[in-house]
Amino acid sequence: MANRRSATTTIGCPSNLGDDYDTARTFLGLAQRAVRNQNTEWPNLASQLGLEAIRSTVDRWWDSVDSSMADASLGAKLLCLPSSMDNSDAAREVSHIWSLLSDTNRSPSPREFSDWLEVIADFMADVDHELDIRAESPPRCNSHRTPLLSPADRYVAHALG
Numbered sequence: 001m002a003n004r005r006s007a008t009t010t011i012g013c014p015s016n017l018g019d020d021y022d023t024a025r026t027f028l029g030l031a032q033r034a035v036r037n038q039n040t041e042w043p044n045l046a047s048q049l050g051l052e053a054i055r056s057t058v059d060r061w062w063d064s065v066d067s068s069m070a071d072a073s074l075g076a077k078l079l080c081l082p083s084s085m086d087n088s089d090a091a092r093e094v095s096h097i098w099s100l101l102s103d104t105n106r107s108p109s110p111r112e113f114s115d116w117l118e119v120i121a122d123f124m125a126d127v128d129h130e131l132d133i134r135a136e137s138p139p140r141c142n143s144h145r146t147p148l149l150s151p152a153d154r155y156v157a158h159a160l161g
Contacts, residue, residue, distance in 0.1 A: 024056035024124055028117060035113045046113050047101045050120055054098050057124050061085075064131050074098075087126045094123040 031049035034042045058077050062069040065084055069077055078098060081091035097116050100106065108116070 024053045024060070027053040027056065028120055028124065031120075032114070032117050035110050035117065042110075043107065043113070046117070050101045050113075050117055051098065053120050053124070054094055054101075057120075057127050058094075061127050061131070064134070085126070086130055090123045090126040093119050 027049045031046045031053065034045040034049065055074055058074065058081065061081070061084075062072070062077055069080070072080075078091075078095045081095065082088035085091045097119050100108070100116060
């Protein structure tokens with residue numbers, strides 16, 4: 001049998017990708033390399049790799065936080081992301097970057113692409129950080145946020161507290 005290399009191995013992507021974390025890091029690195037090299041296909045390649053980095057990171061988030069979101073569309077996952085993350089700004093920014101990268105009519109400059117990939121890298125770091133904190137903290141009332149109290153409950157808590 002001939003020793004064949006897959007297309008993904010040819011462009012530098014390991015053929016035995018691990019979990020979504022490794023996949024997202026690999027996609028982001030390849031997208032950054034495509035922008036730096038600026039070959040004729042770099043806009044399409046960088047867009048697809050950036051989108052895959054976002055998808056992998058969002059899937060990793062929901063797999064860790066709420067497995068009932070596993071079958072939801074990526075659009076639904078992105079829409080719910082700001083309310084589930086402590087850094088809701090990062091979630092909103094990456095949703096915006098998703099829409100920019102998905103727009104096939106845009107022709108961004110290499111600098112613009114680099115800025116977008118930087119936002120994706122920051123988002124990935126925020127997800128890593130928040131998941132690390134959650135792993136170290138005991139679960140709270142079926143949610144990572146403090147439950148909302150009615151005005152009467154707040155009064156009682158304040159009076160007792």
